[in-house]
Amino acid sequence: MTTMILGGAQMGPIQQADSRAAVVARMVDLLRAAHAKGVTMLVYPELALTTFFPRWYAEDRAEMDHWFETEMPNGATAPLFDLARDLGVAITFGYAELTPEGRHFNTSILTNRQGEIVGKYRKVHLPGHVELDPDRTHQHLEKRYFEPGDLGFNVWRNGGVVMGMAICNDRRWPETYRELGLQGVELVTIGYNTPSVNSQLGDEGLAQRLFHSDLVMQAGAYQNATFVAGIAKAGLEDGHHLMGGSIIVDPNGMVIARADTEDDELIVADCDFALCAFGKATVFDFARHRRIEHYTRTGTQTAAIVPR
Amino acid sequence: MTTMILGGAQMGPIQQADSRAAVVARMVDLLRAAHAKGVTMLVYPELALTTFFPRWYAEDRAEMDHWFETEMPNGATAPLFDLARDLGVAITFGYAELTPEGRHFNTSILTNRQGEIVGKYRKVHLPGHVELDPDRTHQHLEKRYFEPGDLGFNVWRNGGVVMGMAICNDRRWPETYRELGLQGVELVTIGYNTPSVNSQLGDEGLAQRLFHSDLVMQAGAYQNATFVAGIAKAGLEDGHHLMGGSIIVDPNGMVIARADTEDDELIVADCDFALCAFGKATVFDFARHRRIEHYTRTGTQTAAIVPR
Numbered sequence: 001m002t003t004m005i006l007g008g009a010q011m012g013p014i015q016q017a018d019s020r021a022a023v024v025a026r027m028v029d030l031l032r033a034a035h036a037k038g039v040t041m042l043v044y045p046e047l048a049l050t051t052f053f054p055r056w057y058a059e060d061r062a063e064m065d066h067w068f069e070t071e072m073p074n075g076a077t078a079p080l081f082d083l084a085r086d087l088g089v090a091i092t093f094g095y096a097e098l099t100p101e102g103r104h105f106n107t108s109i110l111t112n113r114q115g116e117i118v119g120k121y122r123k124v125h126l127p128g129h130v131e132l133d134p135d136r137t138h139q140h141l142e143k144r145y146f147e148p149g150d151l152g153f154n155v156w157r158n159g160g161v162v163m164g165m166a167i168c169n170d171r172r173w174p175e176t177y178r179e180l181g182l183q184g185v186e187l188v189t190i191g192y193n194t195p196s197v198n199s200q201l202g203d204e205g206l207a208q209r210l211f212h213s214d215l216v217m218q219a220g221a222y223q224n225a226t227f228v229a230g231i232a233k234a235g236l237e238d239g240h241h242l243m244g245g246s247i248i249v250d251p252n253g254m255v256i257a258r259a260d261t262e263d264d265e266l267i268v269a270d271c272d273f274a275l276c277a278f279g280k281a282t283v284f285d286f287a288r289h290r291r292i293e294h295y296t297r298t299g300t301q302t303a304a305i306v307p308r
Numbered sequence: 309m310t311t312m313i314l315g316g317a318q319m320g321p322i323q324q325a326d327s328r329a330a331v332v333a334r335m336v337d338l339l340r341a342a343h344a345k346g347v348t349m350l351v352y353p354e355l356a357l358t359t360f361f362p363r364w365y366a367e368d369r370a371e372m373d374h375w376f377e378t379e380m381p382n383g384a385t386a387p388l389f390d391l392a393r394d395l396g397v398a399i400t401f402g403y404a405e406l407t408p409e410g411r412h413f414n415t416s417i418l419t420n421r422q423g424e425i426v427g428k429y430r431k432v433h434l435p436g437h438v439e440l441d442p443d444r445t446h447q448h449l450e451k452r453y454f455e456p457g458d459l460g461f462n463v464w465r466n467g468g469v470v471m472g473m474a475i476c477n478d479r480r481w482p483e484t485y486r487e488l489g490l491q492g493v494e495l496v497t498i499g500y501n502t503p504s505v506n507s508q509l510g511d512e513g514l515a516q517r518l519f520h521s522d523l524v525m526q527a528g529a530y531q532n533a534t535f536v537a538g539i540a541k542a543g544l545e546d547g548h549h550l551m552g553g554s555i556i557v558d559p560n561g562m563v564i565a566r567a568d569t570e571d572d573e574l575i576v577a578d579c580d581f582a583l584c585a586f587g588k589a590t591v592f593d594f595a596r597h598r599r600i601e602h603y604t605r606t607g608t609q610t611a612a613i614v615p616r
Contacts, residue, residue, distance in 0.1 A: 124599050127591065152602045157615060172591060174482030174531055175603045182605040184614030200590055208560060212530060215561050219527030222520060223482055252516060253523050280612070282508055283435065283480060287611035291432045294460045295483045297490040299607015303595035304588070306470060306492030307463060 002160040002273045007039035010246040012263035013237035014051045020076035035087040044093035045233035046168045046191035054141045057132045068098035085115025094191045106146045119156040121165035122149030136199035153179035168192035172216045181224030186276045190230045196241040210245045222253030225279025235262035251276045310468040310581045315347035318554040320571035321545035322359045328384035343395040352401035353541035354476045354499035362449045365440045376406035393423025402499040414454045427464040429473035430457030444507035461487035476500035480524045489532030494584045498538045504549040518553045530561030533587025543570035559584045
């Protein structure tokens with residue numbers, strides 16, 4: 001069975017003024033530190049190359065295009081890809097993607113240990129809103145600047161492990177994990193940028209927001225007998241606070257590594273993927289236990305329909 | 309907005325030798341205690357009238373029919389229905405149902421405060437196995453003695469609250485809560501009989517099994533912005549130990565009441581169902597955020613299909 005030393009490269013804040021080169025240099029430092037600990041698969045956050053720009057409103061959306069990457073790898077990220085290949089570390093990270101056709105996605109990619117991109121994911125569950133919302137304490141305009149992902153939830157065999165990706169708000173949706181679980185996923189990597197304050201419920205509090213983040217990833221891991229790595233970009237970014245709380249969860253739903261800081265910080269867990277087999281063969285043996293004849297609403301109904 | 313004092317009537321063990329009348333007398337005592345605390349909706353466990361008989365193998369399944377109820381209410385349960393009506397307490401409890409057509413289900417019913425049955429649910433996710441399995445430390449033959457439920461997941465407006473039911477192993481499946489959430493559920497009632505020992509993994513341990521039980525109900529509550537009441541039959545039943553851990557969870561996924569014992573025990577929570585509205589209107593506003601075009605596997609694929 002496959003074992004792997006898995007790393008999570010939590011990142012501290014990235015300010016508007018920080019160049020891509022400066023950010024990639026931090027990612028390279030984290031990669032070196034991870035390799036020194038034996039890591040062969042390293043997970044970076046969502047939008048790892050830039051500040052979380054959807055907090056700002058631009059009437060002309062094109063004003064935000066400078067936060068997007070038009071190709072990957074590109075000049076700025078080449079040092080990261082090169083070092084990952086040289087060290088033999090597979091990586092995944094998120095970035096804003098602008099396609100040749102002019103489409104915008106919140107994207108993550110996955111490489112193998114040879115530094116080749118083997119998988120791409122585009123965020124399906126975009127949170128927030130499209131238009132300026134003066135009732136919020138801060139804006140969260142992901143629905144303005146990105147299209148919902150068009151690739152669905154896929155898995156790739158990478159280093160002997162069945163891997164799938166999700167991004168940030170996807171982690172709150174059990175469908176995310178289930179779509180991957182139905183493809184035998186053994187590791188779900190999730191980068192996130194999550195404001196420490198709920199823009200519509202100021203008194204919710206950081207503790208409850210961290211609890212929710214843990215809860216959904218632990219449940220997703222247990223209910224699909226998979227490892228989950230949820231890795232944050234954290235700290236005070238351009239005056240807006242993002243929560244930390246990066247964790248690695250095992251297939252029993254237990255947190256086996258957790259970040260302590262809100263800065264660049266490496267977390268590491270030695271993962272035995274044989275642990276996925278028990279749940280997949282017993283309580284979550286889908287072949288024996290799922291009853292799709294009763295999942296019609298889940299699969300086909302978007303909005304709640306409440307009886308009178 | 310609707311508030312309600314919700315009660316959970318955890319029950320201690322029911323031995324093989326205990327009569328239905330003796331069990332109903334205990335349920336009546338719990339009902340009186342609940343009413344004295346202002347409870348207007350009381351949740352009892354799965355298979356509340358009998359021992360958890362699927363732990364025993366009978367080559368001739370008909371030998372188990374004496375554990376089943378052929379009508380509800382019936383002579384044995386009439387005192388419970390009568391008192392619930394007289395006190396104005398809505399109740400839900402589970403029992404083994406044998407239909408006039410000879411079909412067997414693991415069933416629960418829901419009454420209104422007038423003592424009328426307003427809803428019925430038949431357990432969809434039957435755990436365990438069909439044939440005697442000598443590799444297990446104990447048997448769990450629900451798939452032998454019951455058919456999977458044929459009614460799906462439904463909700464009913466009861467006392468101003470949108471209520472749905474699930475039973476035991478259903479609580480581990482996110483589809484359970486989502487099917488109900490897509491009907492605007494505000495309270496999911498779940499009775500259970502869960503062995504304290506995993507028959508296929510003896511060293512799993514009670515603490516982890518209680519953790520899993522909490523985890524799935526807390527996640528289901530949060531992800532659908534609903535209250536969840538998970539109520540156990542607990543303790544040493546005919547030499548086999550069932551775990552307790554009955555809880556009431558709020559729409560934030562927080563445990564707001566928890567049983568301390570493994571015996572007959574009432575837990576109570578004052579529930580403000582207005583709390584469901586925030587999650588349903590924001591992060592879990594399904595109309596804005598669900599992406600059913602990417603849920604096809606979840607809705608239509610039973611078994612995992614793992615890429616080579």
